[in-house]
Amino acid sequence: AQSVSQHNHHVILSEAASLELGCNYSYGGTVNLFWYVQYPGQHLQLLLKYFSGDPLVKGIKGFEAEFIKSKFSFNLRKPSVQWSDTAEYFCAVNPYSGAGSYQLTFGKGTKLSVIP
Amino acid sequence: EADIYQTPRYLVIGTGKKITLECSQTMGHDKMYWYQQDPGMELHLIHYSYGVNSTEKGDLSSESTVSRIRTEHFPLTLESARPSHTSQYLCASSRRGGQGGQSSYNEQFFGPGTRLTVL
Numbered sequence: 001a002q003s004v005s006q007h008n009h010h011v012i013l014s015e016a017a018s019l020e021l022g023c024n025y026s027y028g029g030t031v032n033l034f035w036y037v038q039y040p041g042q043h044l045q046l047l048l049k050y051f052s053g054d055p056l057v058k059g060i061k062g063f064e065a066e067f068i069k070s071k072f073s074f075n076l077r078k079p080s081v082q083w084s085d086t087a088e089y090f091c092a093v094n095p096y097s098g099a100g101s102y103q104l105t106f107g108k109g110t111k112l113s114v115i116p
Numbered sequence: 117e118a119d120i121y122q123t124p125r126y127l128v129i130g131t132g133k134k135i136t137l138e139c140s141q142t143m144g145h146d147k148m149y150w151y152q153q154d155p156g157m158e159l160h161l162i163h164y165s166y167g168v169n170s171t172e173k174g175d176l177s178s179e180s181t182v183s184r185i186r187t188e189h190f191p192l193t194l195e196s197a198r199p200s201h202t203s204q205y206l207c208a209s210s211r212r213g214g215q216g217g218q219s220s221y222n223e224q225f226f227g228p229g230t231r232l233t234v235l
Contacts, residue, residue: 004158009156032222034223034224036226042228043120043206043226043227043228043229044206044208044226045226046223046224046225049223090158090159094222102147102164102166102210102222103149103161103164103174103175104159104161104222104224105158105175106151106158106159107158108156108157108158109156109157109158
């Protein structure tokens, strides 16, 4: 079964610092990749997704992620974080099986705290 | 407005009680899911449904059951709650996007969750 690893459990940054959250998955075939965000007291929201084409994808609120197939990675980046980015971030993988598998496998999440 | 609704948002009950967690969506999606999430842990899929009268168990074994009689409604039931069932339960639904084949993808939308505490 596939798994998703998020290397950092808790990241603490000052405002304006750059952010990179790691995500690696274990699946040898074609995958769809997602980053979800959960702000305090709110439900999970989609931040960005990759399914084909340009491996550098841009999402909402200035976030982007790069799919590196050879490294099985999909790291999330933001050049300058704001206090409002304080949230928990989840990486998720949907392996493409052709037969219509729609299930997502999630990582354990990374909690980001941004200090004003 | 298209959305996913879960009720109740918070529930504290005693051991042995039967409970039903409600999930409804007005997104027009045919696929729906239930996840269990504990603090600091990943979301675990416990049930899913690809359409009316279709339900399957997920990767994480669960003593709960689900039903899908209507497209928009996907309730989860615990016949006899125990303290080990204390957790957050998230409902999601999905659409198939893209152009089909390897260009298609599954994007899931989540409800606000139900935080269940069993004493």
